Amino acid sequence: MEQTRRAPALAESGALRRSETHDHVTAITMRLRVTYHLACSSRVAAVRARDIAFEQTVELPAASVSPDVGERIAGHVESVVSLGRGRSRAVISFDPATVCGDIPQLLNLLFGNISLKSGILIADIEWPPDLLTALGGPRFGIRGVRELAGVHDRPLLCAALKPLGLSPVQLAGVARGFARAGIDIIKDDHSLSDQPSAPFRERVARCQEAVAAANRETGGRALYFPNVTSAPLEMSERAVLARRAGCRGVVVNALPAGLGAVRALAAGDDAGLAIMSHPSLAGAFFHPHHGIAPAVLLGDLFRLVGSDAVIYPNVGGRFTFSESVCDAINARLRRPLGPVAPAFPVPAGGIDAARVPHWIERYGPDTIFLLGSSLYAESDPAAAAQRLVGAVKAHAHG
Amino acid sequence: MEQTRRAPALAESGALRRSETHDHVTAITMRLRVTYHLACSSRVAAVRARDIAFEQTVELPAASVSPDVGERIAGHVESVVSLGRGRSRAVISFDPATVCGDIPQLLNLLFGNISLKSGILIADIEWPPDLLTALGGPRFGIRGVRELAGVHDRPLLCAALKPLGLSPVQLAGVARGFARAGIDIIKDDHSLSDQPSAPFRERVARCQEAVAAANRETGGRALYFPNVTSAPLEMSERAVLARRAGCRGVVVNALPAGLGAVRALAAGDDAGLAIMSHPSLAGAFFHPHHGIAPAVLLGDLFRLVGSDAVIYPNVGGRFTFSESVCDAINARLRRPLGPVAPAFPVPAGGIDAARVPHWIERYGPDTIFLLGSSLYAESDPAAAAQRLVGAVKAHAHG
DSSP states (O other): OHHHHHHHHHHHHTOOOOOTTSOHHHHHHTSEEEEEEESSOHHHHHHHHHHHHHHTTTOSOGGGSOHHHHHHTSOEEEEEEEEETTEEEEEEEEOGGGTTTOHHHHHHHHHTGGGGSSSEEEEEEEOOHHHHHHHOOOSSHHHHHHHHHTOOSSOEEEEEEOOBTBOHHHHHHHHHHHHHHTOSEEEEOTTOSSOTTSOHHHHHHHHHHHHHHHHHHHOOOOEEEOBOOSSHHHHHHHHHHHHHHTOOEEEEEHHHHOHHHHHHHHHOTTTOOEEEEEOTTGGGGBOSSSEEOHIIIIIIIHHHTTOSEEEEEOTTSSSOOOHHHHHHHHHHHHSOBTBBOOOEEEEESOOOGGGHHHHHHHHOSSOEEEEOGGGGGSSOHHHHHHHHHHHHHHHHHO | OHHHHHHHHHHHHTOOOOOTTSOHHHHHTTSEEEEEEESSOHHHHHHHHHHHHHHTTTOSOGGGSOHHHHHHTSOEEEEEEEEETTEEEEEEEEOGGGTTTOHHHHHHHHHTGGGGSSSEEEEEEEOOHHHHHHHOOOSSHHHHHHHHHTOOSSOEEEEEEOOBTBOHHHHHHHHHHHHHTTOSEEEEOTTOSSOTTSOHHHHHHHHHHHHHHHHHHHOOOOEEEOBOOSSHHHHHHHHHHHHHHTOOEEEEEHHHHOHHHHHHHHHOTTTOOEEEEEOTTGGGGBOSSSEEOHIIIIIIIHHHTTOSEEEEEOTTSSSOOOHHHHHHHHHHHHSOBTBBOOOEEEEESOOOGGGHHHHHHHHOSSOEEEEOGGGGGSSOHHHHHHHHHHHHHHHHHO
16 A cells, blocks of 8 residues: 555655565556667577667776666666577666656667667667656647648548659649649648758748638648748748748658757647658667667657657558558557657558558558659649549448 | 859859759768678679669659759769678769758658668768758757766766665665766766656756756766657756756757758757767667668767767677777767767767776766666676776876
């Protein structure tokens, strides 16, 4: 009785640590628990796990650290088990106070120095509630983006404005065509920055106006999400410009921009824009035996920093994700996660009108399908988009 | 004669492109030339290189792009040669206007989408002068850091304050000991953020004061570089706090912070601090057949965004770089690069008093040796540091 009364108070203070006087299971759930897959036998893995626990915190061997600091600050190896075939799974828990609610420090704690070693894959993370609250997550989430788009009962369709090299007037023409075709979200290609061919300010003004004009014609609520990725100050300025132009969301290349900058954009009161994050650079982390699993990076970390929707390369497109990886990303983005709102998965590529029923069955309605370059292989991309919109509406309502 | 007069004017406008009327060699040096190593035969590599050239720019297959946009915007495959054993080298050049002088867009152009493929390694980059000018590079560089430290004729020695878990008073005690021992730069361990055990503001005040007090005793000019890594706004605020406390430089975990944020810190007038960049997370890019070569990421990109000194794991330490990788990083950081100042390589680990002559011979005087965890294995780290200082001074002046 004493114990059950003490635990919540300690949890609120963030001070709960493993201790012989506490129930073990209760205590460790309050820590940040990271599951690493190690490319070694479980015998070697026990030593490697302890090295990771110290390397990522005190950055000293255990022998060079006082027992007090070792116990308070270094990670705790919770378990090591064999996965067979020379692979092992180690669970290491960290005091969430080490993170300081700070995204760059979170990345550093999870994979900073050990990125420079080999055979270490982050396969799973369990998040303590206090840390989830500190990190925040999406401002809009699935429900909020549905409100913006006025679509509540079916998957959304997104199409990309491209290619880089077109003028603002040309891109606005493409945007108008997609909006009239019934596309829900029209996004800048993630390589459209502030190039002379289509400077940010003019591009956003013209494309937003084109989409608004199409909406007036059709009575629709198509959204235009410009790409605001840039250095932090410029990104913030572009977000404000986009909001003033009437946009309700933006595209961010999350890793090139920095996940801390994405978090600032999501949390900032100056813009209040939905964020669709693009996985540019993310593949650096996706080696099978070293890095961060796609579901953890795109499904947990991208969501926690505030992405309302996360683009990933769909199976069957021109990249390399398997079906199970796509399923895992979808599940992570949508799963209950304390106070953190669910985010939309945005599988990109591999969608055509014939396969729409397949993908809706497989991925479910809480999905934004991003129509990739296949649209542009058609002589009339807007007409092709319209056929897809028809297929989605027919299947979702059928 | 006509041609030699035209080239500089076109170069200044940034508009020079390959054209049949221009000398080919002159023209292509004005583009951003990226050397990719591809894990395939040269026959397949020609197709893959063309895919990369389009994927990274217009993000459409060549057949879906107008000839005008293809020629102006897509990368140009300059050459494809076999490297033997199923590997090939492709040189692709890009119009630097595509970068917009924007660091996140530069990363996106170089490796954004293709990170999600496999077998693509960026092995070299040739930078057009205009882009170098736009990116800027270090504010202090090797010469400026030498001025700050008052050391002109020998390598510098750096030691890390650790571990996380000590109080500001304890860390200040360690800093005082290193400063009195003659260490030139005393840096925060890169995991010291704003944890409750040593909050940023108090840690910086106490450590800077401890180093200043030691300098008053010894007549020395030891520097204290706190770790300011955080989200963009917080990082900028911490840099200002550090400068006000009297610090002349800082540590940044460059990739967790975002390279654009590092650039903003280097270029900003609010702080004017030297930047020592830590390679946290960088290992994600260092796969032998996929990613960005260490010399390009740490030697070129870290330098171009404004690092005055770049830490990397020295051969012989607890990480995995080879001698040739270390040599290549050193060479990249110091090489002439248009208006961009050279930066200090900071090899970390593997240094002890007995091997000081070896490392000075091998790496030369324009090096900062970072004394790693080996110091803390000694019963008296400050005394161990003093022996190393003595060895460096004896060898450098001997």
